[in-house]
Amino acid sequence: MGVRSSLHDAILEKNIRNELSFLLPKDSTHSFEAMFTELEERQKELGIASFGASVTTMEEVFIRVSNMEASEIDILPLQSQRFSQMSDTLFMNQNRNMSRNERADSLTVNESPAVMFNTGYSLYQQQFRAMFIKRVIFSRRNWKLILLQMLALVGSLALLSQADKSSLGNMNGQSRQMNLGQYGQTIVPLSISGNSNLTLIFLKHLKSMLISDNHTLKEVQGNLMEYLIENEDCIHLCIVAFSIEVKRNQTIFTVLFNNQAYHSPSLALAMLDNILFMSTSGPDASLTVSNKPQPHLNDKEYSRIFSNGYQVALNIHFGMALLISGYCLLTVTERVSGAKHIQFVSGVYILAYWLAALLWDLILYFIACCFLLVVFQLCELDVYVTGYHLLDTMFILMLYGWSAIPLMYLLSFLFSKSSSAYIKLVLFNYLSGIFSLLIDVMFQSDAENNMPNANRSFLFKSLLLLPNYNLAMCIINYFTFHQTKNWCSKIMHATNLKCDKQNTEKSVYSLEGQTIGIYIIMMSTIGVIYLLLIFFWETNVWKLRKFLNQYIYFGIYKKYKKGKVSKELSGECDDDDVENERKRILGQPLEVLNSAVLIKELTKIYFNYPVVLAVKNISVTIQKGECFGLLGFNGAGKTSAFHILTGEEIATTGQVFIDGFNITDNIHKVKSRIGYCPQTDALLEYMTGREIMIMYARVWGVSEPQIQLHVRKWLGSLQLEPYADRIISTYSGGSKRRLCTAIALMGKPAVILMDEPSTGMDPVARRLLWDAVIQARESGKAIIITSHRVEECDIFCTKLAIMVKGKFVCLGSPQHLKNKFGKFYILKIKINTDTHKQTLDDLKNFIMMTFPGSTLKQESKEILNYYIPSTDNSWAKVFGILEDAKEQFSLEDYYVSQITLEQVFLTFAIPENKGLNDYNNVP
């Protein structure tokens, strides 16, 4: 054909779809005129839509310097000649622009054996497994946190129970020995009036008795009563006192007791009896006197049975709040970081996602409960752990987990930070437990409160929706029920206990009286209710948001901002390509358009204050095997459009069809058809690169035996193998982007969306990314990409749109845009350093005369940089003239290229500019 016939050593670099790219050796610039002349003359005959030329970029030089040829993966195998010589590259386009070389084949995923994807139940099973393993890995990597939560539960219970232990342990009355030693070292005053044998013997035994416990015997002269009242020491230390009065044939023993000491009367009498017994039976004789309360349940003890149940419930609440609230951490983190959205977009079933999470969290919770039962045992809370009670308690605790964990998941939707979610949920759990109990106690016991019965019953029914209330009531009633039963078995006729047969023989699980049946039923039920609410939220919140956005907010906005809506959202555009595309889409039915992605009059308004019109009525189609580049400045609306395409945001008006499915109506069908690399790295940072890739391979349904190979291949394709077994949080920014890209590409999506995928990547990594994107495009996938690197889009995008303030301002292939908006060539002339000033002036005059309207944009000692109008100056003419000038002015070198896409793009930074017709505005 034209290029080869004129230039034999031209190398076909790429041949993709309707686009050819040649490498032209620099030595052959003399033949360029003939080649371009032939192309221009035979343009129609050869079916060439447009063509252009560009020069080697610095980036290519950088890669060369980076020794890529030494690497196993030679990503630029065909470009070796480009770097050794300063050559021009010719692009021939038929509406499409160039692509990367086709030889990055050592990486190609297309060559590997066909990957089998599971569907149906096997896929569900695989996804459940992936989600479960993800949770296990999180717990394994954060084992300290998990352990801390468990310790918080058992620790708080153990500590709090320790404080109550005395009251809990003293349920049975204990006997007490009547012994003066129990009061420490005391003073025993003794007053003797008169003498008798008996007095002497008494004195002897009293002394021997007191000496053993180091008590002080104080013989009082005078009035004993006065001594007892007035002596400072005695006021505190005299528990008993003796008085002996000898009257003729009579000796009177009087024993006095301190009536502030609870046991002193019986103690005093016991001492006197002991001494008298020793007097009659010898010094070794002794009487041991003890008191033991009768098993009688007074009102105080009766209320203690109940209060102890309450104490356990209150103590458990604190630890449970610390433990249960922790189950929101991963859920909030995944949602906020966008990792959950990527998982759903990759096709994870909602059921698999939540049930796997619940199963693993229940396993962890079960382990914590086992520790808790050990603490019950250690705290002597026998009623919960003896015999089959252990199983009952475990059953109650597990039911609480079943109801509380889904509630934590549900409430986690309210938070946007995991740390604040945890703190707030701890408070919620603790306070809801405490206050619900308070309300219960207040309204149960306060017979005088004048709340109507209906309201009271409503209040109690509402409390039953709180897992914490149900747990507390189970703990309390279980304790009370068994303690009451215990007491009833000891005292058959306890007046204040209901010990009748009906009460003592009923089951603790019954629904009547102070039992736990109703709470057990409620915990089982609300667990299911909360799970259903989660599924409802996940599946229907979309519809609710759609209704609010499209009908309520937009309806109101339209009413009050009629003028703005008709002006800004009309969809009309000055650019004929944008307008034609819009008309084509509006004028043809969906089936005729038959595109992988169809965006039809899409508008996105953020109804915040102030209202932001982010996307303003854009329409475009993207076919299979096409790569659509969305260019725009910061805040142009690219990410908003992306969010709508992935179902993260709701379109205010308009429709988006992905693979034929309307995303606004059927978001769930669309999801498994998208591979998405978001703007921010939505990775699970506690996993390794390999682990996350394996997880996504399972999510996509890659058959188990093929997973390792498939993952290795994708890790290799983006040169991630060396870091594959490192935790993602230790990756560099560029490596994280590569991983995100690999995840977006690895499945079997029909459409791949990439939001600034190359941000932070070095040139080598970028090349790898381009190769991977090109391979995906060639395999028939539709790709939509946003990037601030315009040259990147120039390389692999087949269609481009530049977005300014939410609108498309131009649309078409890169070559088309360059031809349309860049009505000039860039000419760089390298002059010899020894060129005379006169010759230089002659050269400048020559250029200005030969190419009228040219502008000298830059001038340095060696280089002259001109912009030459392309109208009336064909490629052939320019090359012909410059070849002559090269000899005439002894130029060292020159090259001509068309303008870059970046220059086209930058012109739109000035809104008044409509392309590059006035190249004084060109940067």
Ligand SMILES: Nc1ncnc2c1ncn2[C@@H]1O[C@H](COP(=O)(O)OP(=O)(O)OP(=O)(O)O)[C@@H](O)[C@H]1O
């Ligand atoms: N959640 C939001 N709430 C309110 N306004 C928003 C929200 N997200 C984006 N915007 C606004 O919408 C406009 C478009 O933002 P968007 O993020 O889509 O731009 P972009 O082209 O992706 O920018 P960048 O290149 O910086 O990523 C901006 O004015 C932005 O402030």
